[in-house]
Amino acid sequence: MIQNTKRILIVDDEEDLCEILQFNLESEGYQTQIAYSAEDALKMDLSSFDLLLLDVMMSKMSGFKLIDTLRKELKINVPVIFLTARGAENDLLTGFNLGAEDYITKPYSLKELMARVKVALRRNDTADVPEAPKVIELQDVKLDLEKKDLFIRNERIDLTRKEFDILRLLLENKAKIFSREEILVKIWSHDVIVTERTVDVNITRLRKKMKEYGAYLKNRQGLGYYFEITH
Numbered sequence: 001m002i003q004n005t006k007r008i009l010i011v012d013d014e015e016d017l018c019e020i021l022q023f024n025l026e027s028e029g030y031q032t033q034i035a036y037s038a039e040d041a042l043k044m045d046l047s048s049f050d051l052l053l054l055d056v057m058m059s060k061m062s063g064f065k066l067i068d069t070l071r072k073e074l075k076i077n078v079p080v081i082f083l084t085a086r087g088a089e090n091d092l093l094t095g096f097n098l099g100a101e102d103y104i105t106k107p108y109s110l111k112e113l114m115a116r117v118k119v120a121l122r123r124n125d126t127a128d129v130p131e132a133p134k135v136i137e138l139q140d141v142k143l144d145l146e147k148k149d150l151f152i153r154n155e156r157i158d159l160t161r162k163e164f165d166i167l168r169l170l171l172e173n174k175a176k177i178f179s180r181e182e183i184l185v186k187i188w189s190h191d192v193i194v195t196e197r198t199v200d201v202n203i204t205r206l207r208k209k210m211k212e213y214g215a216y217l218k219n220r221q222g223l224g225y226y227f228e229i230t231h
Contacts, residue, residue, distance in 0.1 A: 006121055007031045007048060011041045011063065012055040012083070021053060024110050025117070038066040047076050051120055054100075056084035056091065067098045079120050079161075083108070096201060099160045119188075123161070136171045138229055141213055143171055152213055162187060163206050166199075170217065170227035179224035199225075 008030050010021050018034045025032045033049075035041035038061035046052070056063040063082060070076045081102040082095045095103040101120045104113060134145040142151040148164050150157040159167070165187045169178065178186075180196035188194050203225060207214030216229050 005031070006050045007033070008051045008053060008117070009033050009035060009041065009044065009046070009049045010053045011035045011038060011058075011066065012053070013037055013058045014055070020110075021113075024114065028114060028117075030117075037061070038063065041066060042069065046070060046074070046078055049078050050124065051117065052078055052080045053117075054080050054082055056082055056086050056095070064094055064098060067095075067100065071099050079124050081116060081120055083113070093201060096160070096162075097205060101161065136168070138171065138174070138227075141171075141210075141216070141229075143168060150210075152210060157209050159206070159209065160202075162202050163209070166202055167206060167217075167227075170225065174227050174229075177220055177224045177226045182224065 008025055010018050010025075010032060012018050012021075012034075013036050015036065018036070022032045022034060033044070035044065038058055041052075052067075054063040054066065063084070067080050070078070070080075077099075079101040080099070081104060082100050083104050083106065084091070084095075085106045092103050101123070102116050104116065136143040136145065140153045143149075143164075144151070145168065148159075148161075150159050150164070150167065166183060169183065169186060170176075180199045183199045184194060184196065188198070203217060203219075207217050210217070216227055217225060218228055219225050
């Protein structure tokens, strides 16, 4: 087995589950550590990990609170996959709104989990590849492809990686209509099992963050989404 340099932190208060995850991840060559609570995780150098596998329901601090602390207070953008028994739509939306890469409900197959871990890590590697400075600018909307930042009227708007990727796709192909299926194929890997509703969730978040400019993210009934500035 070739040792993988990728480091994964498992944060869950179920010891048996942690051991199973650790065994399977290390069998794939990943380096792993375990924190049995969000509080223990915060004592670690979380920026040193390439991925966090995070439970939502823990005895004290929840997984939602932990990722919120990571993003807002510690300014750490390590990718997070939620592994949780909470499968309600509101919980899923909360997870994505907090910036999670993926949200997997229990019970899940280990084969599926390993596939999603690979996708999340591969996506992060791709995002870190240096590229020539490039900006897409349409009126007051500016997307910096190098820094992966969105500016509207020179105000920076925080986006998750998926939101950024979707907006980039639509801006680079303005007025071209992409079906939900096409967006899933281009933004999510075939290895990941997600529904077309996931696209709608991300578009809804984008529109909200872009405020009045969110109206430029249009949906043609039965066909799909496109970006068009109208006067």
